[in-house]
Amino acid sequence: MPVIAALRRILRPLVRFLLTQGITYPYLAELLKSIYVEVADNDFRLQSKRQTDSRISLLTGVHRKDVKRLGIQKRTSLLPPPNVSLGAQLVAKWVSDPEYLDANGHPIPLKRLAGEKDSKSFESLVAGISKDIRSRALLDEWLRLGVVRVDATDRVCLMVEAFVPERGFDEKAFYLGQNVGDHLSAAVSNVVGGSRPFLERSVYYDELSKESIIELNQLSAELGMAALQRINRRAIELEARDAKEQRAAEHRMNFGIYFFNALRDHPNVTDSGEETK
Numbered sequence: 001m002p003v004i005a006a007l008r009r010i011l012r013p014l015v016r017f018l019l020t021q022g023i024t025y026p027y028l029a030e031l032l033k034s035i036y037v038e039v040a041d042n043d044f045r046l047q048s049k050r051q052t053d054s055r056i057s058l059l060t061g062v063h064r065k066d067v068k069r070l071g072i073q074k075r076t077s078l079l080p081p082p083n084v085s086l087g088a089q090l091v092a093k094w095v096s097d098p099e100y101l102d103a104n105g106h107p108i109p110l111k112r113l114a115g116e117k118d119s120k121s122f123e124s125l126v127a128g129i130s131k132d133i134r135s136r137a138l139l140d141e142w143l144r145l146g147v148v149r150v151d152a153t154d155r156v157c158l159m160v161e162a163f164v165p166e167r168g169f170d171e172k173a174f175y176l177g178q179n180v181g182d183h184l185s186a187a188v189s190n191v192v193g194g195s196r197p198f199l200e201r202s203v204y205y206d207e208l209s210k211e212s213i214i215e216l217n218q219l220s221a222e223l224g225m226a227a228l229q230r231i232n233r234r235a236i237e238l239e240a241r242d243a244k245e246q247r248a249a250e251h252r253m254n255f256g257i258y259f260f261n262a263l264r265d266h267p268n269v270t271d272s273g274e275e276t277k
Helices: 002-020 025-043 053-060 064-072 082-094 122-129 135-145 169-192 210-244
Strands: 148-150 155-158
Touching: 025 053, 025 064, 053 064, 082 122, 082 135, 082 210, 122 135, 135 148
Parallel strands: none
Antiparallel strands: 148 155
């Protein structure tokens, strides 16, 4: 059955990730049970009729007593780690605001502290987004995460062009859920037939050498980052316009590009030749 085959392929990397985190099948089964109940309750209501535990049980196969129990439990918060939202805003401004870009459109190194006449500093960048966070505290956290480095002249240099820190598990886990969840939502909507198809495309080849993979990986990173930066700049402009014109800002969007490679006949073996754990 094609759907089951697709499901097995989707679940394999997820189960591999869960095992690395010590999340066992019984825990996942209970989590899935609660999500089945939540989705059935929210997305499968009958028009002009009250949703009932019996109907949710019929839709999901979850016992009615479990439906009732799960319905009254407090659901896990989906809020990001505290520094994710601020970090994303700061990096977005750094890579899109002409004041912080060089002639080639790349983010410039910033003086750590603001001078009397020079506004191009890490301190002023932080102050322009939030008056509640001290730039020194944020710099220490970003150095820990590998988002920035400080060079020999005490300038802060951005190491990434989007807020995906080198270290910091909570932050990476948040983006794993957000990005994979939205990608899968777009793909599922296209399969089941939403109101309009989402952009969800890929390029696939399976007879390439390791050298070719390295070249395509680099090209994908260059073109992908250029597209992301252009979307980011325009989104900032439109967000400011919507606020100025007092438009109802009720929608969100997520645009992403991905690249992955593995040995053709061994999907769990990376390009380094080491089996993923």
